[in-house]
Amino acid sequence: MMLSKTDASAAPLRVALFGAGRMGAIHAGTLDRHPGAQLAGIVDSYRANAESLAARYTVPSLDEDAVFADATIDAVVIASAADSHPHLIQRAVETKKAIFCEKPLARDLNAVRSVAHLVEQSKLPFLLAFNRRFDPDFAALVSRVREGEIGAIEFAVLTSRDPSPPPIDYILKSGGIFRETTIHDIDVARWLTGEDPVSVQATASSLTSQAMSDAGLADTVVLTMCMPSGAIVTINNSWRAAYGYDQRVEVLGKLGMLQVANRLQNGVTKMGGSGTWNANPEPFFLERYSNAYRSELDYFVTAVREGSLISPTVSDGLKALEIAYAAEESAKTGQMVALV
Amino acid sequence: MMLSKTDASAAPLRVALFGAGRMGAIHAGTLDRHPGAQLAGIVDSYRANAESLAARYTVPSLDEDAVFADATIDAVVIASAADSHPHLIQRAVETKKAIFCEKPLARDLNAVRSVAHLVEQSKLPFLLAFNRRFDPDFAALVSRVREGEIGAIEFAVLTSRDPSPPPIDYILKSGGIFRETTIHDIDVARWLTGEDPVSVQATASSLTSQAMSDAGLADTVVLTMCMPSGAIVTINNSWRAAYGYDQRVEVLGKLGMLQVANRLQNGVTKMGGSGTWNANPEPFFLERYSNAYRSELDYFVTAVREGSLISPTVSDGLKALEIAYAAEESAKTGQMVALV
Amino acid sequence: MMLSKTDASAAPLRVALFGAGRMGAIHAGTLDRHPGAQLAGIVDSYRANAESLAARYTVPSLDEDAVFADATIDAVVIASAADSHPHLIQRAVETKKAIFCEKPLARDLNAVRSVAHLVEQSKLPFLLAFNRRFDPDFAALVSRVREGEIGAIEFAVLTSRDPSPPPIDYILKSGGIFRETTIHDIDVARWLTGEDPVSVQATASSLTSQAMSDAGLADTVVLTMCMPSGAIVTINNSWRAAYGYDQRVEVLGKLGMLQVANRLQNGVTKMGGSGTWNANPEPFFLERYSNAYRSELDYFVTAVREGSLISPTVSDGLKALEIAYAAEESAKTGQMVALV
Amino acid sequence: MMLSKTDASAAPLRVALFGAGRMGAIHAGTLDRHPGAQLAGIVDSYRANAESLAARYTVPSLDEDAVFADATIDAVVIASAADSHPHLIQRAVETKKAIFCEKPLARDLNAVRSVAHLVEQSKLPFLLAFNRRFDPDFAALVSRVREGEIGAIEFAVLTSRDPSPPPIDYILKSGGIFRETTIHDIDVARWLTGEDPVSVQATASSLTSQAMSDAGLADTVVLTMCMPSGAIVTINNSWRAAYGYDQRVEVLGKLGMLQVANRLQNGVTKMGGSGTWNANPEPFFLERYSNAYRSELDYFVTAVREGSLISPTVSDGLKALEIAYAAEESAKTGQMVALV
Numbered sequence A, B, C, D: 001m002m003l004s005k006t007d008a009s010a011a012p013l014r015v016a017l018f019g020a021g022r023m024g025a026i027h028a029g030t031l032d033r034h035p036g037a038q039l040a041g042i043v044d045s046y047r048a049n050a051e052s053l054a055a056r057y058t059v060p061s062l063d064e065d066a067v068f069a070d071a072t073i074d075a076v077v078i079a080s081a082a083d084s085h086p087h088l089i090q091r092a093v094e095t096k097k098a099i100f101c102e103k104p105l106a107r108d109l110n111a112v113r114s115v116a117h118l119v120e121q122s123k124l125p126f127l128l129a130f131n132r133r134f135d136p137d138f139a140a141l142v143s144r145v146r147e148g149e150i151g152a153i154e155f156a157v158l159t160s161r162d163p164s165p166p167p168i169d170y171i172l173k174s175g176g177i178f179r180e181t182t183i184h185d186i187d188v189a190r191w192l193t194g195e196d197p198v199s200v201q202a203t204a205s206s207l208t209s210q211a212m213s214d215a216g217l218a219d220t221v222v223l224t225m226c227m228p229s230g231a232i233v234t235i236n237n238s239w240r241a242a243y244g245y246d247q248r249v250e251v252l253g254k255l256g257m258l259q260v261a262n263r264l265q266n267g268v269t270k271m272g273g274s275g276t277w278n279a280n281p282e283p284f285f286l287e288r289y290s291n292a293y294r295s296e297l298d299y300f301v302t303a304v305r306e307g308s309l310i311s312p313t314v315s316d317g318l319k320a321l322e323i324a325y326a327a328e329e330s331a332k333t334g335q336m337v338a339l340v
Helices: A022-033 A047-056 A064-069 A082-094 A109-122 A136-146 A168-174 A177-193 A210-214 A290-306 A314-333 B022-033 B047-056 B064-069 B082-094 B109-122 B136-146 B168-174 B177-193 B210-214 B290-306 B314-333 C022-033 C047-056 C064-069 C082-094 C109-122 C136-146 C168-174 C177-193 C210-214 C290-306 C314-333 D022-033 D047-056 D064-069 D082-094 D109-122 D136-146 D168-174 D177-193 D210-214 D290-306 D314-333
Strands: A013-018 A037-043 A075-078 A098-101 A126-128 A153-161 A199-205 A220-226 A232-238 A246-253 A256-260 A268-272 A275-278 B013-018 B037-043 B075-078 B098-101 B126-128 B153-161 B199-205 B220-226 B232-238 B246-253 B256-260 B268-272 B275-278 C013-018 C037-043 C075-078 C098-101 C126-128 C153-161 C199-205 C220-226 C232-238 C246-253 C256-260 C268-272 C275-278 D013-018 D037-043 D075-078 D098-101 D126-128 D153-161 D199-205 D220-226 D232-238 D246-253 D256-260 D268-272 D275-278
Touching: A013 A022, A013 A064, A013 A290, A022 A037, A022 A047, A022 A075, A022 A290, A037 A047, A037 A064, A064 A082, A075 A082, A075 A290, A082 A098, A082 A109, A098 A290, A109 A314, A126 A290, A126 A314, A136 A177, A136 A246, A136 A256, A136 A290, A136 B268, A153 A177, A153 D153, A153 D232, A168 A177, A168 A210, A177 A199, A177 A220, A177 A232, A177 A246, A177 A314, A199 A314, A199 D199, A199 D220, A199 D232, A220 A314, A220 D199, A220 D220, A220 D232, A232 D153, A232 D199, A232 D220, A232 D232, A268 B136, B013 B022, B013 B064, B013 B290, B022 B037, B022 B047, B022 B075, B022 B290, B037 B047, B037 B064, B064 B082, B075 B082, B075 B290, B082 B098, B082 B109, B098 B290, B109 B314, B126 B290, B126 B314, B136 B177, B136 B246, B136 B256, B136 B290, B153 B177, B153 C153, B153 C232, B168 B177, B168 B210, B177 B199, B177 B220, B177 B232, B177 B246, B177 B314, B199 B314, B199 C199, B199 C220, B199 C232, B220 B314, B220 C199, B220 C220, B220 C232, B232 C153, B232 C199, B232 C220, B232 C232, C013 C022, C013 C064, C013 C290, C022 C037, C022 C047, C022 C075, C022 C290, C037 C047, C037 C064, C064 C082, C075 C082, C075 C290, C082 C098, C082 C109, C098 C290, C109 C314, C126 C290, C126 C314, C136 C177, C136 C246, C136 C256, C136 C290, C136 D268, C153 C177, C168 C177, C168 C210, C177 C199, C177 C220, C177 C232, C177 C246, C177 C314, C199 C314, C220 C314, C268 D136, D013 D022, D013 D064, D013 D290, D022 D037, D022 D047, D022 D075, D022 D290, D037 D047, D037 D064, D064 D082, D075 D082, D075 D290, D082 D098, D082 D109, D098 D290, D109 D314, D126 D290, D126 D314, D136 D177, D136 D246, D136 D256, D136 D290, D153 D177, D168 D177, D168 D210, D177 D199, D177 D220, D177 D232, D177 D246, D177 D314, D199 D314, D220 D314
Parallel strands: A013 A037, A013 A075, A075 A098, A098 A126, A153 A232, B013 B037, B013 B075, B075 B098, B098 B126, B153 B232, C013 C037, C013 C075, C075 C098, C098 C126, C153 C232, D013 D037, D013 D075, D075 D098, D098 D126, D153 D232
Antiparallel strands: A153 A246, A199 A220, A220 A232, A246 A256, A256 B268, A268 A275, A268 B256, A275 C275, B153 B246, B199 B220, B220 B232, B246 B256, B268 B275, B275 D275, C153 C246, C199 C220, C220 C232, C246 C256, C256 D268, C268 C275, C268 D256, D153 D246, D199 D220, D220 D232, D246 D256, D268 D275
16 A cells, blocks of 8 residues: 555545544545545545535545445545544554544553554554644744754743633543643653653642532643653643633753744734734634644655655554653642653 | 526636736636636646646646637636736626736736726626735724724825845836835725825835846835825835845724734744844745735635625726826925825 | 043032923933932922922022022033023033033024034034933944944834824924924934935824814824935824834844834733733833933933033934924925935 | 831931842942932941942941941841841841841741741831832732732743853752742742642752752752642743743733733844844843832832831741742652642
């Protein structure tokens, strides 16, 4: 299935899409526009959803078995409900298809370990869609750090806050804020520093509603990690930010600091009798990371066709999840958790 | 050709594109993505250019006669060389096609008057592509002014500066900075205030090169207009800005000020020993107005299909050009020019 | 009266202050704090004002004759009503005192010419208090321009706007916006470019009230000057800015741009459901230029004691006023006015 | 010694100053300018320093005994070396003088407890000079939080970073970064939230030099506190910031966020070929908090004369130090420390 460079220009990558929801719709558009990709069909447990999205791009709505039975399909994009991920990954591995998978890999740590083992054994191209790695601002910051612009990293602050919490049922299924939200920042920390933390400390609180608090669910957390180099990375997350989706990075090094600021909704300023107003940050992830969602899938298609190495890997997903679990434990016990 | 609302969903608008250069490529992409449009073919005086762009969207490369002979083609997008504009507009009018036309309508004022007359008589849908009207920031500012957020307009400053001047040959053909660059700001001034100026004063200088100066060509200009309401609008243009493409608006009203700032190339800040750095504005118009280029053509397609009124009109183009000529005269004589 | 460098440390400069109003109070504080100055007494046509301010610094309240009869008084600071300026300058010249004088030198151009002639003949130390030359931001910008940071100046925009117009009686006495407000920007233009304009064009409007309009007084003006180098400087002034005192400079040169932004009232940002708020600019000149008011008088005291050259000179005041008159004429006739 | 309101206007507060170093010089200037204060004399263990500063304000240089023997001296400002603080406080208490004391109260926790007990028993006016409480931006933020502008506090991030570490000898004496630097942020956290933390977690690293690391001294720390309300406050400190003195606050509440940004050295922006430059933050505390240093002493003088309550109190100093010790312990053990 992996194409040699010579025939890359000849045959487009045929990709089946699982999931016709918000992320699925975005990925369908990206595949439709990519000159090296061909959207082979769309699968969704709600057939009507699949059909509606498929009609928009004049492609077939398929069922799962049809996809895995079709040897002309080179790759799958998994953007369906989280519960379906391990199963779809397993079938894709069995049928030797390249895999682009939305987070999470699976619901719990053991299942993720199994999936990761399976994928690594298969040596198939696999991309875990940690979208922030594909944001132009985040990527520019990381590449400037790598080039030594601020010297060795001493300290980093990662801020990500959602405008409002997900429904409690969803949180209970997803495993909570550390696994749902913090895991993205943990991945950014590992990517940015190029290191795995040696320890993690976390503090959590439940503030956004009585129901959240009654369910024992945290919505406001701080996590602090020590890296082998001595660098400290601290992450703060909240599930309530009245002003929108807050996504910032700052990295302090020996020679200075690099920061990524929020992207604003527009560039209009108002100066009036009672102050100067600017637009708020983008409202949520779909708007903030629209470029990243396109870039990550563009990159996947191109990398699979060229046979180049792909990251973030399944093991990046596993590692981030292990740290998220450690942070949960620290938040419960108050003790620092060592990560060997 | 104008579709009734009832059949709007049925038939896409079939559009032929003239010009396979930079703007043509952008418009081809927009038409390809618009669910209500169908790119019917591409014409370019360099046939190879047309073929290459056409291949990308799997559409035919056509010659001019074929387009105007084809009654199934509903509309034309004119993004070819400026000299071809009057001729193509005339043929489109004769064959009753809706017209989307890049600036300029024609090379000189008399020719523009003829074209404008022709188009207005025809009552065909016509859009003059003054792109800034479709920029989200400019449009938000204008709509907030209209809604009375800053009260009656008292004063506006329009700043637009190019990173570097066009080649002298091009300038000589295009008629100079007032007709080439200032005309955009003149259109913004008219759109913003909803008024036609009663007078214009201008000052011009030639600073960017000896050759420019030897050719008697201005590259740095200020133009000040009085509106019937008493509002003053001043425009400053330069063809040299080391930091990129500078596009700003500020409008002062009785109750406050609204401003549009430059869009920056990225959102990364660096703080080091010798100061704090941010990215520069976007380098030039293709980057700065990429959204506007998409929006203006999306709007045209939708408006033609729905049979709704379309602006900016051919008369907006004529009016802006008349003011540009008056400004040129003022810059030469030093006298204010009255515009009835 | 001019002190040689050797005795500079010995004797403080004894300074009498004319005017116990807002500016007088500021200058009294500066003189009190300056280790090289001694506040010798305060004069005001309202004796009670003089006494109250004098009491605060434990100095005598004096009458005018006493000041000019006292040979131990080295210098005068003239911050009294504008009408008194020519007379006080004349007496100070006659009694050979160094002079620090607030704008204006006199009410009309001929009177200013006489005063300027008198002062220049006297060769006495004289400072015309164009305060913006002593603002740290303006001064930093000008010195960076001089050092060549942006290459030759091509274009400058000077913005100054007052929160609200002065009373009409005051305007009628002061001669209007060009002589009252624009003159400061004209001085900045001359200081910044190091050039005297060869021509000026102006446009004016009356928008802030019916009374202003009925009195034929402008409150919103644009003035554009050509410099001998070809550089263009444009000034915009308004007497209504709902958001405070707006004082900005931008200078475009071959290699880039330098700008001075407004100073904000505080550094607090609020992000809420409907946007991001920052503080407005300082409300008016007393707050915005508090440092400049201190610096200009500190500089005067030090320069007089050291016998160094002092600027802005009386001739800077005359030149700026001549340009202001030319701008008034241009605003009336619509014609560019040549300035030899 | 405490003055009743009725005679407040009559007699100025006579204040002796201990310490003629940088802070002493600032306080001398403030006392000299305050209309309600009289600088009674200056004491310094280096008599020449005291004399030089005293000469500047034409006041006597005194020795310690003379100050405490002089019943006309109402108050002392203690800005001498840290070691002298407990002793001077004790003598001031014995002689019933109001006390303004720079941080620290004493070198170790037990000594601070003794001092605090002594001061509280005495009921004398006492101000611990936590300068940030007097910064206009910090104070504006806290007062807006109190007024409910962002609702209940959910999360706060306090950032303070020094441009470079103090000498190692100094650090060893001062007890390290938590007691030297973090203690200021701990005080801000208590002031801002109006709460005492129930727990603290800390992580520390040693990165700025081999010598620092060899001495086992931290220079980069994160501290996270839980408040009884559930609010989380996290503090980050570093002793190396190439770009200057970094002092920021952000507070997230139910209804939005308030932030204090750094104050910049000037307001000039440069846009050139390779980006847009602004000035860095103020270089260090003397520049950043110059207004606060004046305000805190102005406040002390006025409050003592009016007999109003004074804060921050000696107990604020003790409480902050206890938390700093707890953070040190947490950084060593990795365990959260509970604070009753």
